[in-house]
Amino acid sequence: MSPLAASRLRRSRAVDRLVAALITVGGSSVLLAVAFLMVFLVAQCLPMLGTGSLKRTPPASDGPKPVAALEDEYRSAVTLLGEDGAMHVVPRSSTPRVTHLDGVQPPVRQGRTDAAGTLLALEDASGAIGVWAFAAEVKWHGNTRVIEPSLRKIATKPGHAGAPILAVAGDLDIPAVLVASSKGAMLLTGTDDAPASVELMLPSPPRVGALAADASQAWLASGRELAWYSLAGGQEALLASQATEPLASPPTAAAMVVGDFTLLLGDESGSVNAWQVVTGAVAGSKVINLAGTFAGNGAVRALAASQRDKAFLVERTRGTSIAYLTSRRTLLSVPEFPSDSTVAGISPRRDGLFAVTRAGVVHRWGLDLAYPEATASTLFLPTRYEGFTSPELAWQSTGGSESFEPKLSLIPLLVGTLKGALYALLFSAPCALAAALFISQFAPAALRQVAKPVVEMMAAVPSVVVGFLGALFLAPLLQRHIVGTLALLVFLPVVVVAAAAVWQGAPVMWRRRMTPTRELVLVSALLASVSVGVFAVEKGIERVLFAGDLKGWLLSAAGITYDQRNAVVVGFALGFAVIPIIFTLAEDAFSNVPPSLISASLALGASRWQAARTVAIPAASPGLFAAVMTGLGRAVGETMIVLMATGNTPILSFSPFNGMRTMSACIAVELPEAPYGGTLYRVLILTALLLFAMTFVINTAAVMISNRLRRRFGRLAA
């Protein structure tokens, strides 16, 4: 070999190696990026599988016989009210402090705290009930934060000689105390200067009771029945219950879930039942309805609800556990819970538990419940939320108040995504497939050269522009011309088929005159005149078929509402984005049909349509299927168009006249607002993972099918 040839060979080999290396690096980094994305999404979702954990901290002890206990939101100390009438502050790390409460005559007979952890009602030896406000003041000694819990007396109510205090609630100015009485229970409200009271009537003596946080509703439960009272009305001295419900087992403990919709009632059988008041069959009536049951072993001794979410502590004679209302699940059992506990509670920020024994020993646990509102059942199955009368699939991730119960069902989003994609395909697949068939098999050669690049250019229109036009131009236009549009969708195919049939019967002489160009002009003119004609008689159709008003007719005949931004708009707008994808792939599939097969069928006397129907379409069908699947993958993953044109209402409806919210749009709308690491964040990441999996499966199926096509027809094309 000459030196020149050798050096050329060396150089070309070096270039080969370099290019090969570049391609390898590029290819593997694409794979790596996809794999990383997958791993990231999965890693962000995994914490949702956790059921939470409890961490026990060493117990501390002070002052025997506690009557009530409160904890500050920093969990720095548990503040006990002792029988001795003193406030015992038991900090986590330092020695306990004792402060006598002014004017309290020991021994204190009973004490009760409110659900918010700010009020304490106690009855002392004098027989009067004092209401005290609990506060934890934050002070700074240099760089160290010191939390100073304090109790301040805000009201005094007349006592009822040892009658049990059932509940305390209300604000600091006008606290309300519910005390058992001979007729049922007495609600003591008003101020010290202008006291007020309402007697709640119950046939049998109440065992437990509860008050809403603003004292606007009360619950009483005797051994036989549960009664509900609305206190919002006037100031009658005697008030009968607005709703009652018999009880199967005598109640032992009651607690309101934050939000005041749900009363938790524990009983001797060990069940904790969640009761809600719903509107009854008779107008204006109220009915107590069982919304959930948490079964367990051993009678319920005490209940304590979280102030942050729907978690609650259930203390039973045979073990203590934490449950969650939304998911109707018992999350974990509390290990080493003292069997002689007298007071127990959940820390204000729901990050800890405490329990105090008769001997004054304070047990504490750090609490992490992971993501209790997002479980497989709440994400994918109908769930009965507070304020609902039956289990529903709903998505409403955020609400106005702190006690809002997030509704995180992914089904409306999943259905919305599939609905949007389906309506888009319903419009785009026939259009794109027919166009591809026409362009590849029938069109004059000159048109073929132009049409394909033009249709492919549709894909270059930014989806935000398509979405914008869909939402602000197409949606109002469709609202005005919905009848004409629907009629056109029926008429166009019918007219085309009818015209073809008529043409078949036309004399041979006429048919011989036809050239592809004349064909195109004739068909275009036909379609244009049908469109103009349909819109011209649109009003007439609406008058004859729908009594002049389609939207009114839909509502009265089928109960269907018409949203301006609906699935039809999305079908057109999203379809516009999907058409170029399906068209290009379908056209390729038709071009891959070996011409020898088309020639063979033509030579056997097939017309062009027969050749297309019997040879081109069957031979291209796997490729056509792959094209539609790829279009579906695009429609499922599309964000901008659905974000702008769907209305984003996460409703579960298959109606073409309703909007929807798709998974992609939901992520785009809500992820920027979701606190990092929170439940909503994790659920949205899970949504992203599902979306990724869906498009991945759809696209992989499309690729596999088109590969099969190549194997099947490769032999012939070669």
Add this chain to the structure above:
Amino acid sequence: MSAHPEALGLRDLVLGFGETEVLKGIDLSVSSRGVTALIGPSGCGKSTVLRCFNRMNDHLVGFWHRGDISVTGRDVYDPTWSLEALRFQVGMVFQKPNPFPLSIKENVLFGPRLAGITETATLDAILSRSLQRANLWDEAKDRLDASALEFSGGQQQRLCIARALASSPDILLLDEPASALDPIATARLEETIAELSQDIAVLLVTHNMQQAARVAQRTAFLYLGRLVEEGETTKLFSAPRERLTEEYVTGRFG
């Protein structure tokens, strides 16, 4: 010479695509029985002549023609004669076997089904008769529902003949049917062609002069778009009238 009427005829045919003139004035007559071979070097227009008779040229871009093309004495462009009807009468077999990716049976019955024949008995009769005429019956009768793509190349080509015969054509156009086949398959194919030509007219385009000598009663030699010489095969090969023919058949060019 022939006692039989004319099956195919060309009168002063000039034909081209766009600017290119491919055939420059051809007169040809093919009798309704026997095999006529079209020979000539590559690009001389043999296949174009063949494709005139079933109007397959019409599908090519820029096609135009002057002069008459007739099949069984009738102009193929007769406006009362539909393209489909013409092609039922004129069968064609291509250079490479091109069976449809269907069963053997459905391949054969493709034409009859297009013609709208639905009676099972008729179709079965057509199926067996076509396969027998194409000498494929023995090989195919037990596997009629098997895919045609399982056949060997030679069998596929005979299947294509059977497919063309299923429409009972009067004329069969063969465009270098043996070019993709091995010698044994070619021999069987030639045997089939010879048998068929007792009933119908066969126009055979071939590159292979021995093949023309073996199967064709008459041979036409085309060169650069002109018909140089046409006559009985034995005469054309042994005592050609034209010098060009002699040079071609003796292998001096081509």
